[in-house]
Amino acid sequence: MSIDVQPAPAPRRARELSLVARLSLLAILPASLIAVLLAVLLNHNHHREIEHVVSAAADAAAGNLAAAAAAAMTNDDRAALAQIAEPLADNEDLVRVQFLSRDGEILAEASGPAERSQPRFVEVTSPVAAATPGAASPGRVRIRFGLGRMDDIRRRQTRATALLLVACLTAAGVAGWRAARRVSAPVLALADAVDRLGRGARGVSVPVTRGGEIGHLQRGFNAASVALTEAWDELEARIAAATDELARKNAKLEAASHARARFLAAASHDLRQPLYALTLFSSALKAGETDPGRLARASHIQECVATLDGLFSELLDLSRLESGTMQPSPSDFPLDPLLEDVNRTFRMIAEKRELRLVLRKTDAWVHTDRTMLARIVNNLVSNALRYTERGGVLVGVRAAGTGHVRIEVWDTGPGIAPEHQARVFEEFFQVESARSERGPREHGMGLGLATAHRLAHLLGSELELHSRLQLGSMFGVTVPRAHAEAHTRAADAQRDAPLDASGLRVLVIDDEPTILEGMRVLMHSWDCDMRAAEDAEQALAAVRGWGPPDIVLSDLKLARGRTGLEALRRLEAHYGVPEGASPPFARLLITGETKGERLHEANEARVPVLHKPVAPERLREAMIAAVLASQRTDDGTPTVN
Secondary structure: OOOOOOOOOOOHHHHHOOHHHHHHHHHHHHHHHHHHHHHHHHHHHHHHHHHHHHHHHHHHHHHHHHHHOHHHHHOOOHHHHHHHHHHHHHOOOEEEEEEEEOOOOEEEEEEOOHHHHOOOEEEEEEEEOOOOOOOOOOEEEEEEEEOHHHHHHHHHHHHHHHHHHHHHHHHHHHHHHHHHHHHHHHHHHHHHHHHHHHOOOOOOOOOOOOOHHHHHHHHHHHHHHHHHHHHHHHHHHHHHHHHHHHHHHHHHHHHHHHHHHHHHHHHHHHHHHHHHHHHHHHHHOOOOOOOHHHHHHHHHHHHHHHHHHHHHHHHHHHHHHHHOOOOOOOEEEEHHHHHHHHHHHHHHHHHHOOOEEEEOOOOOEEEEOHHHHHHHHHHHHHHHHHHOOOOEEEEEEEEOOOOEEEEEEEEOOOOOOHHHHOOOOOOOOOOHHHHHHOOOOOOOOOOHHHHHHHHHHHOOOOOEEEEEOOOEEEEEEEEEEEOOHHHHHHHHHHHHOOOOOOOOEEEEEOOOHHHHHHHHHHHHHOOOEEEEEOOHHHHHHHHOOOOOOOEEEEEOEOHHHOEHHHHHHHHHHHOOOOOOOOOOOEEEEEEOOOOHHHHHHHHHOOOOEEEOOOOHHHHHHHHHHHHHHHHHHHOOOOOOO
C-alpha cells in the first residue's frame, strides 16, 4: 500500500515572492536584524553613560555644598546657608537645592531655572559632616539636577543612529538585491528554458556561465535537452510510420467493407427474388389444405423460410447500415398497432416454447421511423425469446422524461454477465454459455442486437441494457413522443377497418415469373382478382377493358433498367391523372433494392415500400391499408402517413 504524502502548502505571500526577492530577503533580513540590535545596544549604552555623568556631577555638587555649609548648619546660621545656595541658582541644570536640619526642617533653599522647564530630574542627598569629630551630623543637603539637556542629547543621538541605520539598511538592501540578481540569473534562465521545453520547443539550451554546482546543472540540462530532442524525433518518426501503416490497413479494411457492402447491395435484389417466391409458395401450400400431415409439413417449410428470411434480412440490414444507405423517414404513428404486429409475429414461437409473451397496450403516439423502430423491437423480442428457458417476455411502454417514451423488453432469461454487457452489441458476438444451452438452429448469428443498436443510433437514441445473472435482462429504446389528438380519427378508422382482401382487383408488376406465379396462387387463396405484368407495356395491356385496379403491386427494379415508379406513372397517365393528383388506384412497391437513391425516389413519390421477402400477413395488411388510404384521399379526407 502506498501513501501519497502531500507537502503542506506554503503561505500565500511566500508563494508569490520571486526567487530574486527571496534571495534578497535572505541577505537583507539577517543584516538588518544585526544592525538594529547593534544600534539599540549602542544607543542604550550611550544613554546610560550620560545619566552616569549627570549623577556624578550631582553627587559632586552635593558633596561640595555639604562641606561648605558644615559650619553654618552647626551654628544654625540660615542667612549663611542662603548665601551658599544663592550662586547655584544660576546653574541652568539646577532644579532645586535644599539645606535640611537633622529633623528634616528646611533651613534654606534655592530654585534654579530648570525647575519648571525640566520635569525630569535626578535627586542626590548628601549628609553634612559635624564640626566636632564624633558628633552627630547637623543636617543634610538635597540637590535636584534636571535631565533636559541629557534628553536633548539622547534625542539627537537617537536621530543620528536612526539615520545611520537607514543608510546601512539601504546599502545592505541594494547590495543584497544585486547579489541575488547575480546568483539567481542562471537559475531563472534554467527555469525559462524548462518552460520553453515543456511547451514543445526543440534545441533549447542555456549558456554555461559558472563553475561549481550551477555550472554542473547547466551542462546537465543542455545534455538532457539534446537527449530529449533526439528521443522526440525518434518517437515522431515511429508515430508517423505507425500512422502510415495504420492508414494503409484502415484503407484496406474500408475497401473490404465497402466491397462487401457493394456486393450485398448489388446481390440483394437477385437473392431476395427466389426467397420471396419461396415465401409465397410456402404460404399457398396451406390454403385450403385439411390434411394434418401436409399442414405440419407446410408449417415446417414456413418456419425454415422464416428463419432464412430473418438471417438474410439481418445480413442485408447490417450491410445497408454500414454503407450508409439506410436513413430514417420519421412520421407520427401509434405504438399499439406496432406492438400488435410484434405479438402476431412471435405469439406462436412463444407458445411453442411454453413461454408467456405479454405486450401491454398503450395509447402513446411517437414521431420516428416506423420500419426501423419495428425492426428494433422485433430484434429485441426475438433475442429475449431465443435465450429464455422459463417464464416469459414482457413488452411495455413508459414515459421517459418530457416529450419521450421508452419501449422496454423484459425477459426472465439467464441474464448477461457485467463483463459481456459491453460486447453484446458487437456483430457476431454471442455469450458462450447461452449458446451451449440451445442447439445451433436457435442461437442465431449474433446480428440481432448489433442491428438494433445501429438502428437506434440512426434514430438518435441508444439501446439501454440492465441485466443480472439468473434474473433476466431489460433492453429499452427511447423515442420522441407525438401528439395523438390530430391522429385519433384516422387511427379509429384504420382500427375498425376489416382485414379482408377478398374481391380486390390487384395488378402485380414483376419481372420474375416465379414471383408472379406465387402471387397468383396467393391472391387466389385470398379471393382477389389479379392481373400480372412484367413491365409497363404489359401492365397497360392488362388494364385495357378491365378498368382501374384497386391496387397496383410493383417491383421497384424491373428488367432493362426500368423501374416500378415509371410503370406507375405510365398507368397514371393512361387514366389521365393530373400531376400531383391522387390516382384512382392504391400503390405499393415491393422490392429487394437497398440503394439509397432508389429508395429516396420512392419516398419522394410518396409510395409505400415493402422489402422482400414480405410475409403474406404483412402484405395483406399493407394492401388493405393502402386501399383504405387511397379511398380516404378520394373522399377528400387527409391521408395520415
